[in-house]
Amino acid sequence: MAETAAQAAGILREMGLGGPHACAIVTGTGLGRVAELLEAPIALSFGEIPGFPRPGVTGHGGRLHRGRIAGHSVLVMEGRAHAYERGEAAAMRLPLTVLRTLGAERLLLTNASGSLMPEAGPGSLVLLADHINLSGMNPLIGEDDDARFVPMNAAYDPDLRARLARAAAARGLTLREGVYAWFSGPSFETPAEVRMAGRLGADLVGMSTVPEVILARFLGLPVAAVSVVTNWAAGIAGGAPHHAETKAAARAAADDLAGLIRAFVADLPETAP
Numbered sequence: 001m002a003e004t005a006a007q008a009a010g011i012l013r014e015m016g017l018g019g020p021h022a023c024a025i026v027t028g029t030g031l032g033r034v035a036e037l038l039e040a041p042i043a044l045s046f047g048e049i050p051g052f053p054r055p056g057v058t059g060h061g062g063r064l065h066r067g068r069i070a071g072h073s074v075l076v077m078e079g080r081a082h083a084y085e086r087g088e089a090a091a092m093r094l095p096l097t098v099l100r101t102l103g104a105e106r107l108l109l110t111n112a113s114g115s116l117m118p119e120a121g122p123g124s125l126v127l128l129a130d131h132i133n134l135s136g137m138n139p140l141i142g143e144d145d146d147a148r149f150v151p152m153n154a155a156y157d158p159d160l161r162a163r164l165a166r167a168a169a170a171r172g173l174t175l176r177e178g179v180y181a182w183f184s185g186p187s188f189e190t191p192a193e194v195r196m197a198g199r200l201g202a203d204l205v206g207m208s209t210v211p212e213v214i215l216a217r218f219l220g221l222p223v224a225a226v227s228v229v230t231n232w233a234a235g236i237a238g239g240a241p242h243h244a245e246t247k248a249a250a251r252a253a254a255d256d257l258a259g260l261i262r263a264f265v266a267d268l269p270e271t272a273p
């Protein structure tokens with residue numbers, strides 16, 4: 001893995017994707033148009049980058065972009081690998097390692113989710129405050145030194161969360177906060193599972209992000225995550241999610257998300273020289 005990551009980073013540096021970068025952004029289902037924010041973009045398809053995910057889920061672009069937003073250098077990973085594809089919770093380890101190696105100073109994850117919050121229906125933006133891992137998996141299983149015991153208090157970086165809240169307020173966008181429960185998928189949850197998650201303290205359900213947050217903490221990358229609610233979770237307000245609905249709703253909310261990200265990145269501190 002380390003060798004492939006170094007090889008990938010070498011290729012990407014040669015192609016002009018070297019940093020430092022104020023932020024790396026991972027875009028979720030139907031949210032790839034965040035990449036359209038970039039000025040002077042360069043993009044490579046995942047297929048050209050050793051160890052990057054092979055295109056799987058429809059709605060995922062499968063490209064790595066580098067460009068500028070309001071003068072700040074940014075990497076956008078359009079599409080992600082999911083644990084449900086091959087049962088590997090560490091599916092994003094190599095890409096996140098490469099983003100870090102290329103000089104990304106922080107990580108912003110985006111995803112699509114199902115909502116249990118009455119005040120946050122489809123189309124809402126929700127900032128993750130914390131998570132509950134209901135998958136039984138962990139991307140650090142198999143690590144063999146003490147670095148594996150990653151603390152998960154304040155895993156969602158308080159400074160980045162405050163910045164995102166300020167960016168939303170500046171754009172006049174409503175950004176709620178919630179707790180995200182990770183189900184492995186790829187089947188959607190049953191209504192009983194959603195009720196259980198709600199009783200445990202979850203506000204949102206989804207199939208990604210949590211392993212990436214654990215990996216980001218492991219790699220020493222400050223991380224935050226914004227969810228686009230694409231549907232009511234199964235059984236909530238009659239919710240019966242399916243993938244086509246998820247993709248369409250994500251596209252409809254993509255403009256709000258893009259506005260939020262633009263304002264957030266514009267206000268980040270300058271990268272280290």
Ligand code: HPA
Pocket residue numbers: 112113114115188189205206207230231232233234241246
């Ligand atoms: N459940 C799990 N993942 C999701 C959902 C959902 O309801 N919506 C979008 N991604």
